[in-house]
Structures are given as structure tokens and as C-alpha cells.
Amino acid sequence: MTDARKGRRMLVLIALVFAAPILIASLLAFSGWMPAGRRNYGELVDPPQRLEPAASTVAGNAFEWATPQWHWTLVVAIPERCDDPCRVRLDQVGNLRISLGRHAGKLRIATNRALPAPGVLSSAAGVYHLAQLPQALRDRLPPAQGDLTMALVDPGGYLMLRYPEHADLKQVRKDLGKLIR
Secondary structure (H helix, E strand, C coil), X not given: CCHHHHHHHHHHHHHHHHHHHHHHHHHHHHHCCCCHHHCCCCXXXXXXXXXXXXXXECCCCEECCCCXXXXXXXXXXXXXXXXXXXXXXXXXXXXXHHCCHHXXXXXXXXXXXXXXXXXXXXXXXXXXXXXXXXXXXXXXCCCCCCCCEEEEECCCCEEEEEECCCCCHHHHHHHHXXXXX
């Protein structure tokens, strides 16, 4: 074998070594595969639904979904009959906000009714009790039967993610950690 032929083979081999990861990544991307750590736990609302008009709180104040301060809104639908496990989950939702640390101010929590008992949420700042959820949100949020259901609204006022009853709050916290920085 001549030196020129040997050099060409070496060049092709080096090109394949550098091109192989790009080809593999392209194949995986076009097949729709995504690593588990890159997916949201909540169900993505497709297409995102704009929530308008402004809601009103139980106290009669306006509650704007789009915020110039860039607050995300975690909507918590509380069932009509909230027993002890439901109250514990409400406290865990309050702790979820606290766990955001210095970013906790970027998350506000809106509930569909007043809290059933004193707890973490009742003493926290950034919690709003809405008189009624908008129809677009009620249509897309699973009804709260025995446990909380939740939804996440972006700072632009769009419903982005929804969570079913008995959602794993650790996974919800991971979603919030990815979005709120």
C-alpha cells in the first residue's frame, strides 16, 4: 500500500470518528428520543392556553395572570371536601414554595377556594384565594375529587403544565426548579 492511500484511509477514519457522534445525535433527535432528565413531569398543555380576563380574589382584588414582575403562578385546585391528607398536601405545597429559596418570590400560588385550616400556606406570602378560576383553566385542569390538582401558568399568562391528583410534589419541585431561576 502506498503512503498516499494510507494517508487517505487515516483521514477518512479521523473524519468518521468526529462525524459519528453528530450522526448518532441526529438520528436520536429525529426519532423523538429525549433523555429522561429533560422532560417535564407535568403534562404539557398543547397549545398553551392564554388565561384572560383577570380573575378576582375572594377579597375582591384583581388578579392578573400576566405579571410584569415575571412571576410564575402555581394554581392549586382544592376539592370541596379537604380531609386530613389533603391538608397535609396543602402544607407540602407551601413547603414546595419555601424550598425554592431565594427564588421563592418568583412563584405565587393561587387557590380556587379559601384554605380549609391554618397551615404553611395560610401564613405564607404570595398566596391568593381566587373567587373563581377562569373557564379555560377549569376546562383543562382535572377536577379535584379527593386530592389537590395543580397547574402552572407562565409569567405571560399562559397555562403551560397541568398536574393530576396525587401528583408527586418532588417531581413538581423539579419542574419548578428548571423554570424558576
